[in-house]
Amino acid sequence: MTSLLRIVRFTRALAPLYIAIIACSVLTAVAGLAVPFLIGHATDTVAGAVDEQGGTGTAVRTVVLIAAAVLAAELAVTVISNVGGWFGDVMSNRMRTILSVRYYDKLLHLPQRWFDGEITGTIVARLNRSITEITNFTKMMSNSFASMLITTAAVLAISAWYAWPLTVLLLIVFPVYVWLTSLTSVKWQRLEGEKNEQIDIASGRFAEVVGQIRVVKSFVRERGELADFSRRFRSTDATTRAQSSHWHRMDVIRRAFLNLIFFGIYVIIFVRTVQGQFTIGEMVLLIQLMAMAKAPVESMSWVIDSAQRAIAGSKDYFRVMETPVDPRTAAVMAARPTDAADAGHASGTVADGEGVDGHADDRAPAPVLTVSPEIEAVPGAPVVAFRGVDFAYEDGEDVLHEIDFAVARGEKIALVGESGGGKSTIVNLLLGLYEPRRGSIEVVGRPSAELPLDQLRSRIGVVFQDASLFSGSIRENIAYGRPEASEEEVVDAARRANADTFIRRFPAGYEQVIGERGLKLSGGQRQRIAVARAMLKDAPVLVLDEATSALDTKAEIQVQKGLEELMAGRTSLIIAHRLSTIAGVDRIITLSDGRIDEIGSPAELAASGGIYAQLLDLQSAGNKKKLATFDITG
Numbered sequence: 001m002t003s004l005l006r007i008v009r010f011t012r013a014l015a016p017l018y019i020a021i022i023a024c025s026v027l028t029a030v031a032g033l034a035v036p037f038l039i040g041h042a043t044d045t046v047a048g049a050v051d052e053q054g055g056t057g058t059a060v061r062t063v064v065l066i067a068a069a070v071l072a073a074e075l076a077v078t079v080i081s082n083v084g085g086w087f088g089d090v091m092s093n094r095m096r097t098i099l100s101v102r103y104y105d106k107l108l109h110l111p112q113r114w115f116d117g118e119i120t121g122t123i124v125a126r127l128n129r130s131i132t133e134i135t136n137f138t139k140m141m142s143n144s145f146a147s148m149l150i151t152t153a154a155v156l157a158i159s160a161w162y163a164w165p166l167t168v169l170l171l172i173v174f175p176v177y178v179w180l181t182s183l184t185s186v187k188w189q190r191l192e193g194e195k196n197e198q199i200d201i202a203s204g205r206f207a208e209v210v211g212q213i214r215v216v217k218s219f220v221r222e223r224g225e226l227a228d229f230s231r232r233f234r235s236t237d238a239t240t241r242a243q244s245s246h247w248h249r250m251d252v253i254r255r256a257f258l259n260l261i262f263f264g265i266y267v268i269i270f271v272r273t274v275q276g277q278f279t280i281g282e283m284v285l286l287i288q289l290m291a292m293a294k295a296p297v298e299s300m301s302w303v304i305d306s307a308q309r310a311i312a313g314s315k316d317y318f319r320v321m322e323t324p325v326d327p328r329t330a331a332v333m334a335a336r337p338t339d340a341a342d343a344g345h346a347s348g349t350v351a352d353g354e355g356v357d358g359h360a361d362d363r364a365p366a367p368v369l370t371v372s373p374e375i376e377a378v379p380g381a382p383v384v385a386f387r388g389v390d391f392a393y394e395d396g397e398d399v400l401h402e403i404d405f406a407v408a409r410g411e412k413i414a415l416v417g418e419s420g421g422g423k424s425t426i427v428n429l430l431l432g433l434y435e436p437r438r439g440s441i442e443v444v445g446r447p448s449a450e451l452p453l454d455q456l457r458s459r460i461g462v463v464f465q466d467a468s469l470f471s472g473s474i475r476e477n478i479a480y481g482r483p484e485a486s487e488e489e490v491v492d493a494a495r496r497a498n499a500d501t502f503i504r505r506f507p508a509g510y511e512q513v514i515g516e517r518g519l520k521l522s523g524g525q526r527q528r529i530a531v532a533r534a535m536l537k538d539a540p541v542l543v544l545d546e547a548t549s550a551l552d553t554k555a556e557i558q559v560q561k562g563l564e565e566l567m568a569g570r571t572s573l574i575i576a577h578r579l580s581t582i583a584g585v586d587r588i589i590t591l592s593d594g595r596i597d598e599i600g601s602p603a604e605l606a607a608s609g610g611i612y613a614q615l616l617d618l619q620s621a622g623n624k625k626k627l628a629t630f631d632i633t634g
Contacts, residue, residue, distance in 0.1 A: 007134055007314055011098050017091040024084030029150035031076040036292070038073065040285030042066040047280045092139040099131045103317065109325045112433040116393070121207025122200045126320075129196065130313035137310035141303070148296040155293040162278070162286060165268055170293055173261040177297050180254045181304045184247055191243040192312050195236045202232035258297060265290055326432070326453060381445025382406035383541060383571040384430065389439035391429060398437065399425055400594045412572040414582035416612055417591035423575045425594075427545050430573070432456050443541075461539035461570075463563070465546040467526035474503055475510040477529055481537035489536060497532035497562035499525070524558055531562040542572045548581055556581075579612075579619055588612055 008018075042063050049059035107123065152174070159166035209216055209225050216225055269290070273283040377383075385406040392398045400422050407413050415423040428434050429441055432453050441448040448456055461481075469477045478493055479485045490510065494500040502525055506512035514520045521529070527547060534542065547563060548556045560581060576582045583602060590597040590611040598610045605612040 006318065007138065007310075010102075011095050013098070014091055014094055017087055017094070020087045021084050021091060024080050024087065025144070025147040026150055027080045028077050028084065029147040029154070031073045031080065032147075032292070033151065033154050034073045035070055036285045036288035038066050038070045039288065040281040042070075042281070043284045044279050044281030088139045092135045095138060096131055096135050099134065099317065100127065103127050103131070103320065106321055106323070106325075110320075110323055111326050112428070113393075114323055119201070119204035119208060120211075122204030124207060125200045125203030126316050129200070130317040133306075133309040133313035134317065137306045140306055144299075148299075151292055152296055155289045158289055159286065159293075162282065163268060163272060166265055166286070166290070169261050169265050169268075173258060173297060177254055177258060178304075180250060180257065184250045185304070185308060187246055188243060189308055189312055191239050191246075192308065195239050195243075196312065196316070198232045198235050198239075202229050205229065205232075255298075258294070262290065262294060376444075378445025382442065383409050383411075383444060384573065385442040386426070386429075387440045387442065389429065389436045389441060391425060391434065391436045393425075393434070398594065400429075400436075403439070403594075403596060405589055405596065405599060407571055407573065409571055410569065411587070412567060412574065412585040414574045414576060414585040414588045415591060416576070416579070416582070416588055416615065417597075418611075421591040422594040423591055424545060427462075427543050427573070427575065430543065431460060431462070459539055460541045460543060461534040461537045461566075462543045462545065463527070463530050463534050463547040463566075467523075467530035469514060469521075469526055469529060471513070471515055473508070473511045473513055474506070474529060477514070478510075478532045478536055480533055485536055490532075493532040493536040494529075496535055496565045497528050498558050498565075499528035499532050499562070502528075524554070524556075527559045528562055531559060531566055535562075535566050540570060542567060542570045544572065544574045544576070546575050546577060548576075548578065579615060 045059050045062050045066070156167050156170055159170060205225070206229060216222060266287070269278065269283055269286050272278050273280065278286065386403045389400055389403040390398045391400040391403075403422075403426065405413075415426060417423055425434075429436060430443075430448075432448060432451075435449065443451060443456060443459060470480070474494075475487075475490055478490050482489075487510075491500060494503055494510075503510055503512070530547075544563060544567075548559050556578075563581075572585075574582055574585060582588065585602065587599060588602055588605050589599050590605065592611060598605055598608060598612065600608065602612075606616055607613065
């Protein structure tokens with residue numbers, strides 16, 4: 001129950017809706033309790049009129065009025081319960097919004113290491129399952145729990161007034177029934193966790209396969225993927241059988257106990273009526289009240305079942321919410337205003353997910369860009385500097401060793417080496433995606449560990465080998481780093497990236513929707529849009545991570561023109577396999593097994609006999625072979 005109480009605290013902004021739902025439940029319970037009394041009174045009236053064998057006129061008027069009162073009570077129950085249901089629907093949806101937005105907010109600020117160990121589809125499946133189970137339980141409880149409590153308390157009090165043994169038996173049945181039900185909790189939740197694990201993995205793989213369906217089809221892996229998906233879901237059958245057997249075995253015991261207790265209750269009511277201690281109307285009243293008391297007891301198993309699902313879901317939810325974020329991210333998030341001026345956003349990273357002002361807002365955050373105060377560069381300091389950096393992705397052997405270099409303002413530096421040499425890892429460290437195990441990284445003369453991540457990353461523009469576009473329009477993708485950019489600025493960036501011409505050929509131009517990950521575009525077109533996106537960001541430091549290595553010669557030439565325009569006047573760090581793309585850099589840093597081998601100008605390293613010279617020789621030999629092949633076949 002602790003997890004469920006955390007959900008209530010987590011969504012305390014919904015308190016007005018909770019109160020409205022509870023008020024409707026109270027009124028529904030009161031109106032419902034009036035019906036047995038009215039029917040009991042009508043029963044006595046009818047019985048009295050039948051015994052007198054005459055004078056039925058008064059009795060008829062009385063029972064008609066009683067019937068009208070029953071109608072009014074039942075209409076009140078109908079209307080008020082539906083009003084409460086409306087509040088419950090609104091509350092449930094707002095709760096889903098709060099939990100979903102905060103979960104997404106948390107994910108956006110978790111460290112890269114966390115994502116390295118997760119499957120994207122599993123994250124999404126866990127979100128949907130957890131929040132659905134939590135909101136379903138909360139909606140059910142808010143609409144029925146208060147009514148159940150009031151009805152139960154009223155039945156206990158009324159039965160005590162008429163016959164205290166009835167109250168004693170009811171006081172026995174409630175705690176024992178709940179205790180018998182709770183005995184299933186530990187085993188049930190363990191089995192539910194096992195099922196959820198398999199379902200989340202299968203759902204994660206499902207999303208992954210859909211995202212890479214071309215690879216699946218090209219390698220004829222449809223049957224294999226389906227078999228794995230089926231195996232994981234079928235593995236839940238045995239778990240479900242064990243879980244259901246345990247639950248229903250306990251249900252037989254619970255309900256048998258309940259039936260025995262109510263046997264005693266009905267015996268007491270019937271015997272005392274025969275003995276004249278109760279009138280016929282009072283007997284009818286008590287039978288209806290006992291039925292009203294029995295209903296919440298019988299539904300207790302479903303309540304607890306739903307509660308267990310919600311508890312399991314909330315544990316998964318809070319396991320993510322409790323994951324520590326990068327301290328530099330947390331500082332930025334905590335600095336966000338949480339009043340109405342900032343669209344009511346409350347961060348989900350504070351304890352129990354409360355906002356920094358101590359209360360949670362149920363409104364979804366508006367897309368407000370929040371950037372830390374500008375940090376001044378240290379005069380004369382290198383724009384980027386690595387100082388004796390060691391790094392390991394996991395506990396174990398380092399993949400970078402004593403990386404030490406500096407990049408001056410406006411300088412173009414190339415990182416060269418074989419695959420796995422550590423080039424992309426250096427870029428990841430520069431972007432703050434990981435922290436070095438030893439040493440430090442400086443940006444504009446300041447340790448990057450002291451810079452808020454938004455400030456650090458706002459100074460760096462990146463063009464990756466994979467353009468990593470989104471499924472919206474071309475304009476949205478170009479303006480991704482500056483959503484507020486004008487149409488003229490977007491078009492200018494596209495023109496400078498050598499992309500404007502092909503964009504205008506599309507029927508919708510800049511509003512053309514390009515599909516998931518830009519699949520409707522060619523590789524060269526995607527890269528030129530990525531270059532335009534970096535141009536529009538206009539960051540002083542540029543990182544090109546093998547930006548043309550996946551392109552053919554024609555597309556590379558088109559993209560390279562855009563890259564040259566992008567690099568003009570910027571401090572650039574370039575990773576490239578094709579050495580022709582780095583001929584104009586100021587210095588080259590060669591890497592071997594995570595260590596710096598050489599640093600120098602292209603001319604110096606070409607004559608040194610080191611890694612760069614060897615790669616030049618290999619590339620030259622390859623070009624000659626291609627020319628020879630062309631002459632032979634040509």
